[in-house]
Amino acid sequence: MALKASPEEQARLLDLQALDTKLQQLDHRAKNLPEVTQLVSLAADAERLRLQRARETGTVEDARTELKRVESDVAVIEARIARDDARLQASSSVKDVAGLEHELSGLRRRHDELEEIELVVMEKLETLENGVRLTTAEQAQAIEAMTATTAARDASLTSIAEERTVNSANRQAIAGAVAPELVALYERQRARYGLGASHLRGGVSSASGVKLLENEMAIIRSAAPDEVLICPDSQAILVRTSESGLHAGAAADSR
Structure with missing residues (x-):
């Protein structure tokens, strides 16, 4: 069964990813x-x-x-x-x-x-x-x-x-405000692929910087707003917002 989470909850993963990126940058600064x-x-x-x-x-x-x-x-x-x-x-x-x-x-x-x-x-x-x-x-x-x-x-x-x-x-x-199973998926993808969440903005995955193919966008448009999707390029959780370039009504609510 596909994992479900509200668009608002999914959007929190972008904040989580931003903080994880910041923490990585701080560790890199400390070492260099x-x-x-x-x-x-x-x-x-x-x-x-x-x-x-x-x-x-x-x-x-x-x-x-x-x-x-x-x-x-x-x-x-x-x-x-x-x-x-x-x-x-x-x-x-x-x-x-x-x-x-x-x-x-x-x-x-x-x-x-x-x-x-x-x-x-x-x-x-x-x-x-x-x-x-x-x-x-x-x-x-x-x-x-x-x-x-x-x-x-x-x-x-x-x-x-x-x-x-x-x-x-x-x-x-x-992380405490996000469902444990969603956090677990985020952590698993981040451990495997480097990033746990990717913002779909204008049809482009922020994690990979790659514009998704039209058939991939069609699948995303047809998905329910609370369905948790995986970016086909980065394998991070694909977070949809009003900036994602989806048709009205198909995208998740704006953060």
């Missing part, structure tokens, strides 16, 4: 928020900068170790120069004086070389430390952006959840 994509990119940047900073910090430590080694070598040479100077001043031996002067000459050359090396290492260290400061600032900016984007994402999700709660309540109210 731009903030989610932004957070993935920001997290990748923050991790890249963290690794970069770790490498740069290691290089800085190596440079500091190198500088300490050069400074230690300079201190050793300066101590030897001071010792030989003192010995030179105290020596009266021509042979010893000549030997000390020769050694001092070599020590002073080495001292000059080490000071040049020390200067180069100090300049390198300064450049490396500046690099670490810049990377640290960039990393902080990335983390700050992640924090702000996370807050924006959470605010969007909260807004969507609130909107979903309202629409779900409205859906429950509408």
